[in-house]
Amino acid sequence: MILRRPLLSLLTAIAFVLMLGPVAILIGVAFTAGSTLAFPPEGLSLRWFAAALEYRPFIDAFGTSVLVALVSTALALALGVPATLALQRGRIPGRRVVENLFFTPIIVPELVLGLALFQQVMVGLQITALGTLVIGHTVLLLPYTVRVVGASLALADPRLEEAARGLGAGPVRTFLRVTLPVMAPGIASATILAFITSLNNVPLSLLLTGPGVATLPVEMLNYVQSSFDPVVAAVSVVLLVLSVAVAFATERLAGFTKVFGR
Amino acid sequence: MEPVVRLDRVSHRFGGRDAVAAVSDLDLDVARGRFTTLLGPSGCGKTTTLRMIAGFLRPTSGRILLEGADATSTPPEKRNIGMVFQSYALFPHMTITDNVAFGLRTRRLPGDEVRRRAGEALELVGLSHAAGRKPGELSGGQQQRVALARAVAIRPSVLLLDEPLSNLDARLRVQMRRELLRVQRETGLTAVLVTHDQEEALELSDTMVILNAGRLEQQGDPREVFPRPANRFVAEFLGYDNFPVLPGAGPVTIRPEHVRLLPARAAEGADEAGLDGTVTAVTFQGSHCLVEVDTPAGGDATLRSVHPGDGLRPGDSVRVALPRRHLVALADAAAPAGADR
Ligand SMILES: Nc1ncnc2c1ncn2[C@@H]1O[C@H](COP(=O)(O)OP(=O)(O)OP(=O)(O)O)[C@@H](O)[C@H]1O
Ligand SMILES: [Mg+2]
Numbered sequence: 205m206i207l208r209r210p211l212l213s214l215l216t217a218i219a220f221v222l223m224l225g226p227v228a229i230l231i232g233v234a235f236t237a238g239s240t241l242a243f244p245p246e247g248l249s250l251r252w253f254a255a256a257l258e259y260r261p262f263i264d265a266f267g268t269s270v271l272v273a274l275v276s277t278a279l280a281l282a283l284g285v286p287a288t289l290a291l292q293r294g295r296i297p298g299r300r301v302v303e304n305l306f307f308t309p310i311i312v313p314e315l316v317l318g319l320a321l322f323q324q325v326m327v328g329l330q331i332t333a334l335g336t337l338v339i340g341h342t343v344l345l346l347p348y349t350v351r352v353v354g355a356s357l358a359l360a361d362p363r364l365e366e367a368a369r370g371l372g373a374g375p376v377r378t379f380l381r382v383t384l385p386v387m388a389p390g391i392a393s394a395t396i397l398a399f400i401t402s403l404n405n406v407p408l409s410l411l412l413t414g415p416g417v418a419t420l421p422v423e424m425l426n427y428v429q430s431s432f433d434p435v436v437a438a439v440s441v442v443l444l445v446l447s448v449a450v451a452f453a454t455e456r457l458a459g460f461t462k463v464f465g466r
Numbered sequence: 467m468e469p470v471v472r473l474d475r476v477s478h479r480f481g482g483r484d485a486v487a488a489v490s491d492l493d494l495d496v497a498r499g500r501f502t503t504l505l506g507p508s509g510c511g512k513t514t515t516l517r518m519i520a521g522f523l524r525p526t527s528g529r530i531l532l533e534g535a536d537a538t539s540t541p542p543e544k545r546n547i548g549m550v551f552q553s554y555a556l557f558p559h560m561t562i563t564d565n566v567a568f569g570l571r572t573r574r575l576p577g578d579e580v581r582r583r584a585g586e587a588l589e590l591v592g593l594s595h596a597a598g599r600k601p602g603e604l605s606g607g608q609q610q611r612v613a614l615a616r617a618v619a620i621r622p623s624v625l626l627l628d629e630p631l632s633n634l635d636a637r638l639r640v641q642m643r644r645e646l647l648r649v650q651r652e653t654g655l656t657a658v659l660v661t662h663d664q665e666e667a668l669e670l671s672d673t674m675v676i677l678n679a680g681r682l683e684q685q686g687d688p689r690e691v692f693p694r695p696a697n698r699f700v701a702e703f704l705g706y707d708n709f710p711v712l713p714g715a716g717p718v719t720i721r722p723e724h725v726r727l728l729p730a731r732a733a734e735g736a737d738e739a740g741l742d743g744t745v746t747a748v749t750f751q752g753s754h755c756l757v758e759v760d761t762p763a764g765g766d767a768t769l770r771s772v773h774p775g776d777g778l779r780p781g782d783s784v785r786v787a788l789p790r791r792h793l794v795a796l797a798d799a800a801a802p803a804g805a806d807r
Contacts, residue, residue, distance in 0.1 A: 363555035366522050369542040370549045371569030371620060381568075385559040 227444070234437040241434055252438040262439055264416075265423035268334070270446075272409075272419060273402040276341035280398050283342070284349030285391065289383070291350075292357045293365070306350045317343065318411030326412065333414025340412045344405065345398040352397060356390025396454045400447045468534050469495035470624050470656045471519055476528030477680075478514050488514040490680040491528070496624060496658055501650055503667040504660045506677035507703070512660040515677070516626050519658065521545050533623060543572070548617030548655075550627040554609045556601035562588065562612050563597045569620035587619035588612075590649055607638045614646070618653060625650070627659040631666065643669060664704055668692060676700050695719065697798045707770045709796075710761065710788065712739050717796040724792035725771035727757060727784045734787035743769065745782045759786055 229243045237247030256262050284306075291303055318340060326336040364386060368378040409419040418426070420443060424436050473494040479485045489511040496502050504512045517523040518530060521542035530538045537545060548569075556565050567584040575583070588594050591611035601609055610630060617625055630646070631639045647670055650657045661667055667674045668688045675685040676699075684696045695701035698709065698717065706719040726738070734740035743759035746768065757773045769786055778784070 360558070361551075361553050361555050363551045363553055364557060366520075366542070367549065367551060367555040367557070367616075368568070369522070370520055370545075370547060371616070372543045372546075372572035373568070374541075374543050377572065382557055385557075388559075 230437050230440055230444075233434050234441040236434050236437075239433060241432060241437065252434040253442075255433075255435050256438045256442070259435065261418070261423050261427075262420065262435075265418050265420040266442075268337070268417060269403055269420040272334070272337050272341055273399050275338050276345055276402050277395060277398040279338070279342040280345035280349045281391065281394065284346050284394070285353055285387070288350050288354045288357060292354060293362070293383075303350075306347050308347075314344065314405075314407040315411065318408045322411050326414065333412065333417040336414075337409065337412045337417065337419070340408050341402045341405065344408055345402060348397050348401060349394040352394040353387055353390040356387055356393075360386045392454050392457070396451045399450050403443065403447060467498055469531075470498050470533060471496035471658070472531040472534075473515070473519075474529040474531065476515075476518060476525045476530060478511075478518060478523060479526045487526075487680050489518070489525075492677075492680070492682055494675060494682070494685075496656060497673065498656050499654050500656060500672040501647070501670050502656075502658045502673045502675060503671040504658065504675050504677060505662065505664060505667040505703070506683075507662060510677045511680040512662075512677060513628055514680075516549075516628050516658065516660055519624070520547050520549050520626055546620070546623050548620055548622030548625045550610075550613045550617050550625070550630045552629045552632060554601075554613040556609055556612055556616070558601055561598050561600060562593065562604070565601065565612060566616045566619050569616065573620065583619055587615040590618065590652070591615045591645070606633055607642060610634065610642060611645070614649065618649065618655065621655075623656065625655045625657045627657065629660055629662070631661075632663075639666075646670065676703060678703075694794060695796070697796050701794065701796060706794070710739075710741065710769060712788075712793075715793075715795075717798065718793045719796055720788055720792050720794065722756065722770040723772040724789060725769060726787040726789070727759070727771050727773050727778070728787055730783035730785055732785050734785065735789075737791065738787040738789050739793070741769070741786045741788070743784055743786050745778055745780050745784060747780060748778050759784060761786055
């Protein structure tokens, strides 16, 4: 393989280094025993993880981040899955238009969305910063859930539901025994994607954080503006591990690679 | 005997009353225990008809009777109809057994009966060994047989099949056709099969129904329909390629294999009509050649004849002989059909 396609192999290797190199450096720096963001690390220690645990704003922000990610992912699924079903299986006039409407948050820059939410919801309706964060992230995640779940439905044979009905299953049984299992892999993927997108989002969160309420990436951004020690690297590693863990757990739970045995 | 399915002036228009009808005023009886095929070119309304029988589509007008009772607005799950889809539509997340058992479980049959009948249905199609596998692990032909087993297992009052063989390669198609006929005969089920393959219809049908643009053109036993197409559309669809205009006769048709080619200026038999012509094309077809002949006196300029082909070249003059006993009189001289084929 390597011998037959030297150029392709080289490019792949470069891509891997570019993608994983910074991650490796970050992990190295996080475990350093020294007190600068230097690579290679000067000895190994967990002192910066300990320091991160001591720093109250990070702990609070971590809680906020996880809460916002969980709630907004759940909301985006609760809204997105029925919307997808209606779009894919229902007879909706102007289907394309509605479908593209769900796509707009991806196109509209997050800062614009954030500003609008900030002005209208946070200031206008006097909703708390946390509430606005959840609303903002839900809007941000909705297109992902609609698209990803929609893709799994679009790939499935639209006659499956008819087959179930023909075999004597009513609409409810058909949904529970056929439609939902067919969508499960898509829902699992959408969950991962949404959770990680929310967890790592900066631009939207930046505008929607209020006094005493910030997500972890925003708090990290605040932190590096004043001090420059390996604590942020340690926190980044925590975020990274959490993202990977969620992806892994969801994959195992839903086993979506196994659902379609083809 | 009362028909299992009766369509009473059924029409369906997609997109409201003013749209073009996919099916128009269709009257159809499906006889119990028989194999009925719906035959016609693409877009003639075959699938639409089947979906109305199954209950997936409501007729825009007309009535559907199942076992003599009006079922026009009965939902599909209450109709006891077995459907085999062109795409098979097997549940991808279930094993083969669970697919076949699905319709038995919705009927709340006891567990041991579900297992027994699912097993019997799989045995009927020769797939007992694949019971524990997922549909994605089976070949197209095997999936097709699972779909058949799933539909048969519920002992439906009618089995509907929408082009079940069209996704298979030519050899497997012929093999599955026999298999289908065997299953239908063994179970004694009433079957309605949709196809646009006339060979399939001829081999399988007790009754064949020919549709064109949502209307019924002709129906009957294939042994009666095939030699006696009622009109030009049916004739063309069944491969009657020639529509000569003979002096003193109405519209007629004749199959290429019945058209004889004689040397120029030879005399045709007493029971044959003769026309002078010029060969325009000779196409090799394997066991024979298809020879196209221009006959200026024959109205419809080109006649096709099946011929050994040896020695004939474009430009040769020939005498075309049409045996009168093979000439079929047509009820109409309709415009050429198959425009949207
Ligand atoms: N969902 C739909 N919306 C609008 N028009 C439709 C729809 N389904 C079918 N039609 C139209 O109705 C007509 C009949 O379609 P139908 O699918 O019944 O044809 P068919 O005989 O099964 O053709 P084929 O051999 O290609 O499967 C066609 O003109 C088709 O374009
Ligand atoms: Mg069709």
